[in-house]
Amino acid sequence: MGTPEISAEVFEAMILDGYRFVGLIAQPDRPVGRKGQLEKVPTKVVAEKYNIPVFQPVKIRKEYDFVKELRPDIIITLAYGQIVPQGLLDIPQYGCLNLHGSLLPKYRGAAPIQYALINGDKVTGMTLMEMVAAMDAGRMYAQKEVEISDEDNSTSLFKKMAVAAKELILEALPKYIDGQLKGVEQDETQVSFCPTIKPEQERLDLNLTSKEILGWIRGLSDHPGAYFILEEKKLKVFKAQIINDLVSAEVGTIVQADKRGLVVQLKDGQLSLLELQKEGKNRMDYKSFLNGNQGLLNKKLD
């Protein structure tokens, strides 16, 4: 069970490693883009390539009887996107395993990879765990750490996590089936959550510290992108760098706008904006942006 690109990668790696799938469960295809055309979810593309049956129930909570007929030995889940009901968890004889994008018990929930960046973590990882009714609360069978570099953003970290997820499942699944993995209960005192990021959270809050703002920029880049407001319009920032801890102007003021950089004052330092996109325009580097947007010095972002 899985839906987005990272799920598709791991799915295909398992197929190529010799695992036989009796079916794929994914979220329904959704209209994408301005034309509202339906686009196949990434895992579905892989499933069709290998002639694996695809199931896309609108509400898995109610529609899961078909799974009994598939007679799966085990169910593997990665970023499916719906809560899986107990009735479904009870079907496979070897149970249900979930690949989660954090080092549990930290970051239970929908957006663990983004939150690792938002919080400026240096390390995160994938956890292979038992699925239970409570979200991401089951026993842990194996983990694989992933280092986060300063250059990482959401896109690059997802790629690293996909690699880790492939390695983890291919190493650990045979051991699990042989009963070699005992599983460890999660330390409930260390649990933290990372709910879905809402659209209003994509707007950068000038009350935050420079590190926190940089975290949001990295966590939301390349998609959907975090933004400031400049002259009533959204100004997305995809890449930025903290250049010093000076405070020489009011927070939000553009203190430099020339070929050396486009720099905004934050409450505890100055942030150089490197890749931007104004509403209705293409994404570009700061030099191009400044060529077409002159006179920005001393203006304010909100």
Added chain:
RNA sequence: CGCGGGGUAGAGCAGUCUGGUAGCUCGUCGGGCCCAUAACCCGGAGGUCGAAAGUUCAAAUCUUUCCCCCGCAA
């Protein structure tokens, strides 16, 4: 028929309302200045103005149709 912005030199933009010599910033090439430079000065190259049709003496600009890109919403 969901709402909105846009397509002009390699890049980013102005010019379109009010038709009349193709403009700005940057890059690039050549030269100069300097101990030196991403700084400064001088000069050059580089455009079928997204496409097609129409109106006009004359269209980047007005009319019509089409193509493509982006933001929002889903």
